[in-house]
Amino acid sequence: MDYAVELNNVSVKYGSLAALTNIDLKVSEGSFLGIIGPNGGGKTTLLKVVLGLIETEKGEVKIFGNSLAQAADKIGYVPQISNFDRNFPISVLDVVLMARLEGKLKFFHSYQKKDLKQAESVLKELNLFELKDRQIGKLSGGQLQRVLIARALAVEPEILLLDEPTANVDASSTAEIYKLLKKLNQNKTIIVVTHDMAAVSSYFDTLACLNQKLYHHGDKHLDQETTEQVFGCPVDLIAHGHPHHVFAPHGEEVNND
C-alpha cells in the first residue's frame, strides 16, 4: 500500500545546523496526524520538506508513492499566520483565487470561470462567502485562519498541511477550526503542527514528536520518558498539567494524582 506521505531516512541541514536527522515517517491515507515538539525542533522544516520547498541533505520523500515533482498539486499548505502580511491590500476572495494561479503564473494567464467557481465554493463551504470582499486586515484572527484554510483548499488537495493553525485564535475559534479540520479529514489526509495539547487529545488520531529526530510516531498516548526526551524538560512545563491527564482521549480522563 502506498502511504499518503512517506519520508525515508530524511536529513536536512541549514549550513552546519542539523534541523532534521534520519527521519522515517509514514502517514497513512486518511490520517489526522498531530506533530508536536519544542520550539526550533524542526516541525516547520518537516512540513517544508513534504512540500518540496527545501532540499534534503539525504533521504527520500514520496507522496502517494510518487516523487514530489509528480505529486505537488496534491498538497495544500496553511502557513503560520505570523508569516502572513495582514496589511496587504487584498480581499478574501483574491487571497483564495491567487492559490488557483500559483504554479501557472505566466504572462497573459488570467482567472478562468472554473477558478472563480472553485474559490467561491470553498468560501461557501467554510462560511466565509459573506466576507469575500473584505480586506484581509479587517478580519479577526479566527476568520483569517479560516481564509488561509480556504486558500489551501482552493487547489483541491488530497493532503492538507497546517502550521500552528490555532496559535493566534481564541478558544471558540480554535474549536471551530478543529471541527472544520475533522470534517475535511473525511476525505483528506491532514497533518497539523501544533502546541495545542487539548487538540492532540481530542481531535488527532496519531501523534508524532519531533526534536531534530523523530522520537515517537504512533498513538497519542505518550509516556513520560519519551516526552522528556523530546522536550528535554519535565512534561508539566509544556502541558500545563499532568501528561496522562492531558493526553487521555475525550471522555476517558485519567486521574494521576
Ligand SMILES: Nc1ncnc2c1ncn2[C@@H]1O[C@H](COP(=O)(O)OP(=O)(O)OP(=O)(O)O)[C@@H](O)[C@H]1O
Ligand atoms: N531558513 C533557515 N535558515 C537557517 N536556519 C533555519 C532556517 N529555518 C529554520 N532554521 C533553524 O532550524 C531549526 C528548526 O526550525 P523550524 O522552524 O523547523 O522549527 P519549529 O519546530 O517549527 O519551531 P517553532 O515551534 O519555533 O516554530 C531551528 O533551529 C531554526 O532556527
